Amino acid sequence: xxxxxxxxxxxxxxxxxxxxxxxxxxxxxxxxxxxxxxxxxxxxxxxxxxxxxxxxxxxxxxxxxxxxxxxxxxxxxxxxxxxxxxxxxxxxxxxxxxxxxxxxxxxxxxxxxxxxxxxxxxxxxxxxxxxxxxxxxxxxxxxxxxxxxxxxxxxxxxxxxxxxxxxxxxxxxxxxxxxxxxxxxxxxxxxxxxxxxxxxxxxxxxxxxxxxxxxxxxxxxxxxxxxxxxxxxxxxxxxxxxxxxxxxxxxxxxxxxxxxxxxxxxxxxxxxxxxxxxxxxxxxxxxxxxxxxxxxxxxxxxxx
Numbered sequence: 001x002x003x004x005x006x007x008x009x010x011x012x013x014x015x016x017x018x019x020x021x022x023x024x025x026x027x028x029x030x031x032x033x034x035x036x037x038x039x040x041x042x043x044x045x046x047x048x049x050x051x052x053x054x055x056x057x058x059x060x061x062x063x064x065x066x067x068x069x070x071x072x073x074x075x076x077x078x079x080x081x082x083x084x085x086x087x088x089x090x091x092x093x094x095x096x097x098x099x100x101x102x103x104x105x106x107x108x109x110x111x112x113x114x115x116x117x118x119x120x121x122x123x124x125x126x127x128x129x130x131x132x133x134x135x136x137x138x139x140x141x142x143x144x145x146x147x148x149x150x151x152x153x154x155x156x157x158x159x160x161x162x163x164x165x166x167x168x169x170x171x172x173x174x175x176x177x178x179x180x181x182x183x184x185x186x187x188x189x190x191x192x193x194x195x196x197x198x199x200x201x202x203x204x205x206x207x208x209x210x211x212x213x214x215x216x217x218x219x220x221x222x223x224x225x226x227x228x229x230x231x232x233x234x235x236x237x238x239x240x241x242x243x244x245x246x247x248x249x250x251x252x253x254x255x256x257x258x259x260x261x262x263x264x265x266x267x268x269x270x271x272x273x274x275x276x277x278x279x280x281x282x283x284x285x286x287x288x289x290x291x292x293x294x295x296x297x298x299x300x301x302x303x304x
Contacts, residue, residue, distance in 0.1 A: 001051045003089070004299035005058040006097055007038060009073030009136030010189075013293055014045045020300045027293060038078055039086050046087070053089040057299040059100035061137060063156055069094045072158070073136050095152075095302055098141035101131045101253055101289065102152035103298030105143060112294055116261050117269055117286035119249070130246035132237070135254030138184040138191070142244050158184030163239045169232055175199070187236060192229070192256050199225045230264035233257075234271030237286065241272075241279060249285035253294065261288045 004022070006013040009032070016026040028045060035041045038058075046053075062072040067080035083092040095103075127145040131152075132138075138158035144151045160183050170180060175198050180186040186195060189207055196210040197203050237250060252261065260268055273283050 001053055002300065003042070003046075003053050003056045003058075003087075004296050005038075005042070005056070006100065006293070006295040006299070007058060007071065007076070007078070008032075008061045008097065009071060011292075012038065012041050013296060014042065015293075015296055016049060016051060017300045022296060022300060027296070029293075032074060032076075038076055039082070042083075042087065053087055055089050055091040055093065056083055056087070057093045057095070057302045058083070059095050059097040059295050059299055061097045061133075061135075061139075064094045064096055064154065067094065072139075072156075093302055095299075096139070096141060096154055097295050098131045098133045098139050098253070099152035099154065100295040100298035100302070101133070101251065102129070102141045102143035103150055103302055104294055104296075105129060105131075105145070105251070106150060107297045108289075108294070112289060112291040113251075113287045114261065114290050115285065115287050116252075116265050117273065117283070119283045119285045127248045128244065128246050129248040129251065130240060130244045131251045131253060132240065132257065133253045134187055134233075134257040134260075136189045138188045140240065140244070142246070143248075145248065157240075158182065158188065162186065163236070165239065166232055166235050169235060173199070173228055183236065187233065187256070189256055195229055196225060199228065226260075226264045227267040230260050230267035231271050233260050234268040234273075237268070237272045238274060238276070241284060242276070246284050247282060249287060251287055251289055253289040258288050258290065 002017050004015050004017055012030045012032055014028055016023045026049060030041050058078065060069040060071060060078060062070050069078045078094060080092045080094060129143040131141040131143060140155050140157040142153045142155065162180055162183060179194060179198065180191065185191050193205060193207045193210040197205045272286065
């Protein structure tokens with residue numbers, strides 16, 4: 001039996017799988033604020049399941065270096081040796097959470113996806129895709145599908161400096177660009193909240209209030225804020241298509257990505273699909289991953 005997990009900045013999702021098949025009755029979600037470390041979450045989960053673990057595959061929202069992972073937005077360190085010692089399994093695999101989504105691409109069901117832009121069929125000679133996660137934090141994972149299987153590559157794109165094109169857009173919106181020096185400073189849950197605070201001049205606004213702003217687009221100020229943020233995201237997606245050439249499609253994951261896709265898809269697409277000589281008319285498919293548990297589907301097949 002394998003324990004699989006998706007450890008985000010806000011929630012931890014755990015499940016059991018056997019021979020690559022997830023036991024859907026075992027899937028549980030835990031709010032991280034209620035726990036001091038992943039090991040305690042796993043112990044609570046296993047207390048309800050009398051199983052003998054062969055191994056684990058744990059997807060982490062943060063960089064993985066060898067057999068050690070660190071959550072970007074939470075002070076948790078996760079180590080392979082520690083997991084093996086604590087739970088008596090033979091092995092433990094650590095991978096980035098967006099890489100887990102990449103490994104899940106072949107297993108995605110149409111019901112788990114929503115098409116924002118249909119770019120048509122993709123080239124058989126180039127099966128590059130790009131996973132983009134916009135939730136508590138921001139990151140990407142390039143994905144390459146070959147005859148040998150699916151290969152996912154690590155990145156920490158949220159910490160890249162903000163593209164000049166987006167800085168110019170922020171200046172035109174009369175926002176202080178220095179507030180958003182890196183990609184994650186703007187394109188993450190906390191960045192989204194900071195943006196909404198700036199455009200509404202309400203510094204007391206919390207994350208739940210910012211999400212509500214996206215749902216109340218009948219209000220003039222809310223509608224303007226939503227459309228502007230969606231345009232900024234579309235520009236970032238445009239820049240990322242040049243950086244990664246994902247002709248097999250872009251997959252957006254995370255609560256902020258879904259909120260933008262649902263509230264203002266046209267504003268996002270106007271900047272995403274802008275003419276570009278380098279890209280030509282090869283604009284990739286753009287879809288949102290609607291299933292919060294989708295990363296778990298990449299864990300059963302992963303081997304270090």
